[in-house]
Amino acid sequence: MAAAIAAVVALTGATNPGRNASFDEITVGRINIVEPDGTKRIILSNKAQFPGDFQQGKEGARPDRRSFAGMLFINEEGTENGGLIQKGSISADGKISSGLSLTFDRFRQDQTLQLLNNDSANYQMTGLKINDVPSYTITSMDDVKRFGEESKKLSDVEQRSYWKNLVESGRLSQNRIWLGNTGDKGAALQLKDAEGRIRMQLLVSANGKAEIRMLDEQGKVRKSITPDSVE
Secondary structure (H helix, E strand, C coil), rough: CHHHHHHHHHHHCCCCCCCCCCCCCCCEEEEEEEECCCCCEEEECCCCCCCEECCCCCEECCCCCCEEEEEEEEEECEEEEEEEEEEEEEECCCCEEEEEEEEEEECCEEEEEEEECCCCECCEEEEEEECCCCCCCCCCCHHHHHHHHHHCCCHHHHHHHHHHHHHHHEEEEEEEEEEECCCCCCCEEEEECCCCCCCEEEEECCCCCCEEEEECCCCEEEEEEEEEEHH
């Protein structure tokens, strides 16, 4: 360690390398940006050292994140506040697995805003999602984990009823706005109700046809407006 510090001093001319140093380039696996008291605020990492999630200063295991590199935002109390993750690879048989997601979280809760792009062997999707997320006082992140564990103990029919009751009671996050491309190379803006059901769509198909749709609670189109219908 002493030799490393001496090298930094020699290369940078810094008189106090612990506090001030200048570099043209630095190569690392992970950088933790912290407050004076040690609270992590931003973490930039490769996928091998990518962290778990953070709740009030405690880090939880998230092995599902180890396929991504990126950056986490952490607030003053040490709780995750959003982040940027990205990956991109192609297998020997030519299958693509690529994606990028930038998210912003509600306080002590999940993401309220997401900008994403996914590209795989089967589909490509780019979009913006705005979610209605309950306050942490109504549903905590621990509650979300508990819901998942409890549902696994139920039959398929019981699971559907279990999740439906949670949605109707406002305990779960719901997507309210989706803006992005569609599977048929069209584009769509979807506006949804409090239970995540599409109630209005603004569509442009791959062949350029424009349409506005208004739907009922069952997803049936009740009114459609096209250029021809307003002539």
